[in-house]
Amino acid sequence: MTKWVYTFAKGKAEGRADMKELLGGKGANLAEMSSLGIPVPAGFTMTTEVCTHFYDNDRTYPQDLEEQVLTALAEIEVHMDAKFGDAKAPLLVSVRSGARASMPGMMDTVLNLGLNDETVEGLAQQSGDTRFAYDSYRRFIQMYSDVVLGVDHYIFEELLEYYKDEKDYSLDTDLTGEDWKSLCDQYKEKVLEEMDEDFPQDPKVQLWGAVGAVFKSWMNARANTYRILHNIPAEWGTAVNIQAMVFGNMGEDCATGVCFTRNPSTGDKHFYGEYLINAQGEDVVAGIRTPQPLTIYEKEESGSKLPSMEEVMPKTFAELVTYRNKLEAHYKDMQDMEFTIQKDTLWMLQTRVGKRTTKAALKMAVDMCEEGLITKEEAVMRLDPHSLDQLLHPTLDPDAPRDVISRALPASPGAATGRIVFSAEDAEKWVKRKEEVILVRTETSPEDIGGMHVAEGILTTRGGMTSHAAVVARGMGTPCVSGAGDMRVDYKARTLTSFDGKVLAEGDVITLDGSNGEVILGTVPTIQPELSGDFAKLMHWADDIRELGVRTNAETPSDAEMARKLGAEGIGLCRTEHMFFEHARINYVREMILADDERKRREALGHILPFQRQDFEELFQIMEGLPLTIRLLDPPLHEFLPHSEHDMEEVAKIANMSVEGVKERAAELAEQNPMLGHRGCRLGITYPEIYEMQTRAIFEAACKVTKAGGKPVMPEIMIPLVAMNAELERLKVVVQNTAKEVCEAEGLEIDYMVGTMIELPRACLRAGEIAQAAEFFSFGTNDLTQTTYGLSRDDAGRFLRVYQEKGVINVDPFVSIDQDGVGELVQMGAERGRQTRPDIKLGICGEHGGDPASVAFCHKIGLSYVSCSPYRVPIARLAAAQAALGLDPASQD
C-alpha cells in the first residue's frame, strides 16, 4: 500500500527535511521542525505522488487516499482537541501547496477551511469574538469561491464596498460582527447566483475541493511560466499541506510575521524580519499593511517609527530567537521562517532556506565558513553561479549628483535605469522594441511575472521587503525599490507623482538604487564593482577546488583586461572578424572582398595586416604569457559588405568600382543559409591568402612582443568550421609555412599550436582523424547546437517559446548545453580526439562556457578548460568548483 499522507505534530513527524521530493519543501520542513520540538500546528502532507497520480489518471485520486486522509485528520483532531465540522469546537485547517522548489505566490492556498454556518458560531463562542469569527468566515467564503469555485474575488470586494457605502463606513474595521455575518449571507447568495449551487457547507467537501484546486493550480498559467523561467520540470508535482489553523488576528495579543535568521539583503548576521499585530499571515506577504520591524536594531537602522516585536512582545520574541538559533544551527544555513502568535502562543508555520541577494549569499557563505558553521567546500556550494552576475555589474557612482525623488525600501540590490511603464504588459511590449524599462506599480502580483522578468528594475509604492515585488525581484536579480509610499501612481493618467509634486509620465527616465532604496530622476553614472573582499575570498576557495581551467572569449584589449581581472587564465576564443569591423579597416576588408582576383585581394590584405598585428600585439601584452587562442576569419564575407546607400558609395569609391558593381557583388555573395555557407575554413581553402595574412600578423606581433622582453607568448591558432581533416591539414600547412617565414626573418622561435574549432557534427564524428592534424580542439557549442538540432539561433525565437510553453523542451539548448544530443557529440569528439592524440588540449568556447550546468558537463567529460565572456568568468570558476564537488545542475532538484 502506498503511503500518500505523512503526519506531523507535537515533537513528532513521519517525514524529514530530506524528503522534499515526496513532501515538497514546506511539508518536509514542517515535519523536521516538529521533530526538533519546535511548536508547529498539527497537520499532514499529501505527497507529490498524489499530484503525479492526479495528472496521470485524468485528474482522479488514488483509491486509498481518502482513508489515509481521514486517519490523519483524526490525529489532528486529537492534537488540537477540536473536531472537523464540530459545531462547538470546530477544527479549522489551511490547505497549502508545497512544491519541491519554492514557487512563491504561484499556486493556490485556502485558509480557515472547515467554517460553515454552524462552525462559525462555534468559533465565535470559542474565541469570544463574533466579529473575528464572521470576518474569518467571509474571508474563507471569498477565498474558497475564488480558488475552488472560480468566482472572481472582485465580486465579493464589490459587495463589501457597496455594503460599506450603504452603511457609510470608510474602513473594514468599522464593520461589526453582525455586519460581517450579514455580508457572509450576501456572499453565499452571490455564490448560489453565480454557480447555481450552494456554497458547500460540508467541511469534507470543502477539503477535497481545496485539495483539488491546489493540485490544479500546479498547471495554471502563472505556475507554468514560473517553472519555465526557473527550469522546474512539470513532472515534479506539488504536495499539499493540511494543517490546523492558528490565528494571528484574534486580538492585540495575536500577531503574525516573517523573519530571516540573517539579513537576506545584506547578509549581515542580524536577526531580521517584519510582523503585524492582529493580522493573518497573508497580510504581511501581500504587503497591504506596512509591517513593523522585528528587532530594535532593525528599527533603528531603518529609522522606523513603528514599535518592534522585541519591545512589544519581549517574551515571545525571546522564544522566537531560540528557534532562530536552533534552526540556523540545524540547517547550517540562513532560514526564512513564518510564525503566528495566537493569544501569546508562538507557532512556527514554515521554515526554509531563505532566498537572499547574491551579495548576502556571498557574505553569509564567507561568514558562516569563518564562523566554523560550514566548510570552504560548503561555502563554495552556497552561491548560485548564475547569480554572481549581479555582483559583477556596475553600481551607481556614490559621488555622482543624484536628483532623488523618493527614498523607500531597498528591496533588491543593484542599479537600474529605464523608462517608466505602468503595466507588465507594456513592459513586455516596450522591451520588444528595445526600450529599457522600469516597471512601476502600486504593488505587483503573480500576473506581472512576465513584465517583471524583462524590466531593468521594479518600483512599487506599497509593500515591504518581503512583498511579492521584493521577493520575486531578488530571485530574478532585478533591482527593486518597494514601499515608496510618498509617491502616487495614477494608472489612468499614466503618471507617477512624487511627494513634492513632480509628475513623471510614461516614458520618462528614472534610476533605481536597489541597494539603498533611492528613486532618482534621469540617469546616474555608474562605477565598476568591487572584486576584492568576500568575493575574492570565495573565488579563491573555488579556484583551489576546481579542476577545469577557465578562459575568456575576448577580442578587445578592454575585454581582455576585464577578463583577467575576473580571473581568466587565458583567451579561449579571439574572434578575429570582430577586429575587421572597426572603422579604420572595414573599407580595406570590403575592398578585399570585392577584389576579383588574388592579386587585388592580397593588396587589400596588405592594408589590413598592420592593424591586425597591432591587435595581437596588445592582446599578447595583456595576456602576459597566458595562452591566446586566435580563431582565423570565420563569417561569410557578405557579412562585411555595406547595406546603406552611403556606405556602398564609399566602398565603390575605394574599390574603384561602380555602386552597381558593388551591389552586384553583394548579391552574388548573398546566401540562402549563411550559417551553412561559405565561411570558416571554407574561406581559408578558397582564399588562403586571408589566413596567410592573419597568421603573419599573429607571428609578427608575437616576435615584436618577445623582442620587447615580454613573457613568452602562447599563440594557439584555431581553424574554424572544420568538417574533415583534409581541410585542417591544408590550412595547417599555410599557417606553418607563414609562421616559419616570419620567425626565420625575425630570427626567433615562437612556440605555438594549431588546432580547430569542433562545431559541426561531422567534426565530432571524425575527431579521431582530425586530431591527426589538430593539436587542440575547442568545441564551438553554439554552432554545434545549431547543426545538431538543425536550429538557427536567429530564427528559433518564434517557435522555441511555444516549445517551452507547451513543455516540449524545458531548457533553451542555446542557454544550457543539450547533454543528450549535442553533449554526446562533444563527448564523442573528446574521446575520439584523445584516442589519436592522448595529450590533446580540449576546451569549449560557446556561450555554454559560462553556463553552470554546461560547465559541470565539461568537467564530467574531462575537458581541459571552458571559455566564456569576461563577466561570466567568475560564474564559470564557481561552477567548475561546484562541479568538482559533485554538483550536477542538470540533474539537480
Place this chain on the structure above:
Amino acid sequence: MTKWVYTFAKGKAEGRADMKELLGGKGANLAEMSSLGIPVPAGFTMTTEVCTHFYDNDRTYPQDLEEQVLTALAEIEVHMDAKFGDAKAPLLVSVRSGARASMPGMMDTVLNLGLNDETVEGLAQQSGDTRFAYDSYRRFIQMYSDVVLGVDHYIFEELLEYYKDEKDYSLDTDLTGEDWKSLCDQYKEKVLEEMDEDFPQDPKVQLWGAVGAVFKSWMNARANTYRILHNIPAEWGTAVNIQAMVFGNMGEDCATGVCFTRNPSTGDKHFYGEYLINAQGEDVVAGIRTPQPLTIYEKEESGSKLPSMEEVMPKTFAELVTYRNKLEAHYKDMQDMEFTIQKDTLWMLQTRVGKRTTKAALKMAVDMCEEGLITKEEAVMRLDPHSLDQLLHPTLDPDAPRDVISRALPASPGAATGRIVFSAEDAEKWVKRKEEVILVRTETSPEDIGGMHVAEGILTTRGGMTSHAAVVARGMGTPCVSGAGDMRVDYKARTLTSFDGKVLAEGDVITLDGSNGEVILGTVPTIQPELSGDFAKLMHWADDIRELGVRTNAETPSDAEMARKLGAEGIGLCRTEHMFFEHARINYVREMILADDERKRREALGHILPFQRQDFEELFQIMEGLPLTIRLLDPPLHEFLPHSEHDMEEVAKIANMSVEGVKERAAELAEQNPMLGHRGCRLGITYPEIYEMQTRAIFEAACKVTKAGGKPVMPEIMIPLVAMNAELERLKVVVQNTAKEVCEAEGLEIDYMVGTMIELPRACLRAGEIAQAAEFFSFGTNDLTQTTYGLSRDDAGRFLRVYQEKGVINVDPFVSIDQDGVGELVQMGAERGRQTRPDIKLGICGEHGGDPASVAFCHKIGLSYVSCSPYRVPIARLAAAQAALGLDPASQD
C-alpha cells in the same frame, strides 16, 4: 628490397591481370597476354608505387629503381635482339602511362624513344627505309620535345609547313628521306634555341626524361579534371610501361588497328574494329585518317567502300580472330584490343575490358549469360547502375519527320537536341546560362573534356567510332555522331555547312541521333524507352538477388505511375508541400499563412482539404495496396508566399488584406537560415491544425478508396524534422486522434503507421528514444548531410567545386552519401532505433536513395528499403542486387 619493375616477354611475365593496382590496367593485361602466349613486344612495367614514391619524395625516384630498370632493359635487348643506343641494331621503346582505371588520352606517351643521330641510321639500314627512319626520328623529336621538354608542338608543325612551302610540297608523303633528315636537323636546332641545350642524344637520358614526364602528367590539369569527373583518387598514381617498339608504318605489309570482341555500341556478337595500313597506332585513335573496317560483315553493314582487313590480310586476320576468341573466353568479357602488324607479323599491344554503351552492356550481359559464359550474378554485375539512366530516357520518335542534313557514324547512342556551339569553352559558358548545347568540332581532344561533359550531344566531322570524341562520349553516356565528313566547320565564321550548302550558325538548333548517326535540323519528337526485353530480363535477375526494397519519391499521379512501371515497390516519400503549390490551391495556402489566428487558419485549411483528399485518393489507387509514405508539411511557410507584385496583389485581395500587410507578413516570416528555421514538425507543433487537416485528407481518401473496393491502402504517415521524441509524441497524438475520428465516422478500420524522417544529427543520436513513438524511420539524408557537414546545398556550389579541384574531397556528399560521417549517424540511428523497436521499418529517402554507392551502404547497414526518384528506381534495383553480391562501389578500384 622493393620490386619496382615487372617484366614480360615471349609467353612469360612477372605480372598478372589481377595486379592492376600495382601495374596499372595496361601493364597487368600486357603481362597476362604474354603469359597466355599471345605475342606482345617485350617490355616491363614500372609500378604505381614508383609514382607514389615520386610524389611523396619531392619528385625523386627510389634509389634502387635505376638498377632494376637497367636489368629489365637488358632482358628486352635479349628478346628483341637489339641494343638500346646501338648504332647498328638499336632498340627503340615506347613509354606509356597506365593507371589502374583507364584514362584515355589524359596522360603523356613517348614513342620511338632510343633514336638519336646514330641509331636513326641503324634503323634506316635495318628497315631499308631511310624515309621511314627519319620520319620516325622527327616524330620522336617533336613528341619528346613537346611532352618532356615543354616545347610546343606547333613550333615543329610550323617548321614542317614552312619546309613544304619552300619545296612546294603539298602532302607529307611528298617528303623524301633526305627531306625528313634535314627537318630533323632543323628540329634539333629549334630545341637548342628554345631550351638553350641540345636535344638529348643519350637514350638513357631520353628514357628517364620520358618516365618523369609520364609521372608528372598524372597531375596535369586534364588528368585532374578527369579524375574528379570519374572519382579516381589522386593517390592511386600511374604505372609506366616501357616496351619495345613495333612499327605499323614500315610499309604496305604493316598496319595498326583497334578492335572489340563484340560491337561496343550495339552489343552484337560480331568482331568489330578499324585498322589503317602503314600507320602508327596513334593515327587510328586520333581520328586523323578515316580508318578501314576490320571485317567483311562490318564493311557491308556500314556501307564502307574501303577494303576490310579480312579481305586484305586474311592470314593475319585469322590469327587476330584466334586472339579475340582466346581473350574473350579468358576474361569472360568483351575486350578492347590494340594491335600492330609489322611486316606481316601480328603484335598485340593492349587488351582491356572494353568500354561500351549501356545498350551494348545490357545486351552483352544478357547474351553472355545465355551463352553460358557468365552466371546471372555476373551478368547483374556487368552493368554500371548509373548508366541505366541512358536506357530510361526518351529516344527520337522513328515515325516523326526528320530533316536529316547528314548521316555519319553512330558513335554514342541516344538522342540530343541543342544549340550549336563551336568550342568547349563556349559550351561551358552557354550551359551556365541554362542553354542546352551540341558541341560541334572537326575533332575533339582531351582539352575539350569540360565542354564535352556539359554538352547534350557531340558532333565531329572527322574521326571514327574509336576516335577521342566517340570513346569519351560513350563513357559519359552523351549522344555523339562522329566523322560527318560531308559537313564543314568554319571556326572563324562560326558556321557548319552541310553537303547541300545549308549554312547553320552558332545558336541554331540541331538534333543528333547517336544510335544511327543522323544529324537533324531542329527538334524531333521523342518516345518513351522500351522497358521490356533484355532490360526486363536483367532487372528480373537483379530483383531475385537483391535484399533491399526499392520505393520511389513521388507526389504526382504521373510520377507514381512511371515509378511503378520502373519497378517501385511503393512510395517512400510523398512530399505534400509539392501539392500545395498547384494553382488552384496556392491562394488558399497563402490565405492560411497570412491568417493571424487559428480560426482563420482553419477556415483556409478547410478549402485545401478537398484538394489534398483528391491527391491521396489518386495515389492510393495507383499504388494498389503498396505502401505510401506521406510526409506532412515540411518547408517554412514563407516559401509559399508570392514574390511578384501581381501575385502579392492577388493574395491581398483573397486574404482581404492590404498589399502592405502581405509584404509585412512576408518580411515577418522571412528567415536568416530557413533550412534551420520554422519548418517540419515545428510547424506541426505551432499550428497543429495544419497536420490535422492533412491527416484528415489522408484518412478520408483511404476510406473512400477502401469503400470503392480497392486493395487495402497502406498509409505511413511521416513527421518531418524531428529532433526529439517529445515532438513526435505530440504530433502522433494529433494524427491518431484525427485518424480515429475519420475512421469512426466512416465506420472503417484503416491500418497505418506513424513514423518520422530522421534528418537531423540529434535525431540519429536520440533514435532510441524517438523509436518509442516512431513505427518507422526514413533517413532524410539530404538534410542530414546539410546539418552534419554544416553545408547548405543551395550555397555550397561556390566552394565545393574548389574543394574537388584541390582534392579536399573526392565526391560531392550530396551525390553519394558520406559514409564516414553522415553514414555513421545513419548507422547509429538504425541501431539505436532497432534496440528500442526491433521490428522498426528503416528506409532512406534522400537523393542518395538512387546512388549506387549509397544503396550499397544502405544494404550493408541493413535498411529495409531505399526510395528515390522514379527514373532512378531501376538504378537502385540493380545497385541493390550488386550490393547483395558484395559490391561496394565506395571501396571499389
